[in-house]
Amino acid sequence: GAVVSQHPSRVICKSGTSVKIECRSLDFQATTMFWYRQFPKQSLMLMATSNEGSKATYEQGVEKDKFLINHASLTLSTLTVTSAHPEDSSFYICSARGSRLSTDTQYFGPGTRLTVL
């Protein structure tokens, strides 16, 4: 139980295009989903937190107009990187926390490697 998937696992795009990353909780309802960014050989940095049906809360320094987050259902959250630039290249990881599972534990997806050319 508590499986979180991400799609795509890898994406390469041209500078200026937008990229959408999906995060799904496969066997539980995720009341809260988190989006992280991880640079090479570094730790995870929280970008934003989203609760189903409400607007995401962004961490300081994260541009909400550039990183659009939608948590439209209890099993799906999407992160859209708009007008991507090479500096947006990174490993993006989502996590989910569910109402019926241990509410103190986040379950992580496998990550999405974004490369912007």
Added chain:
Amino acid sequence: AQSVTQLGSHVSVSEGALVLLRCNYSSSVPPYLFWYVQYPNQGLQLLLKYTSAATLVKGINGFEAEFKKSETSFHLTKPSAHMSDAAEYFCAVSEGKYGGSQGNLIFGKGTKLSVKP
């Protein structure tokens, strides 16, 4: 504010030797503490967690960690390393049951474990 310090960005042990990965935390309220493991190009997998119950916590793959309030530590150990244990390990703290207002995790910088044959 909470914080996590992982001593040693890289630890190398021989197969069969004791694994000790250090984690110290700072928190103004009783913390919830987690250890996650990350294999290359993958997301994070929960190893174990401390949530104010028993101070010695047993996790998956033979790992365990002991919460020591007096030392503000939550070191991860495994009696005998296996080649498959080679990965990046992250310690994280969540303040209170939901980590402040929204259950955020604060991660350490990670420790890369290498296992020599």
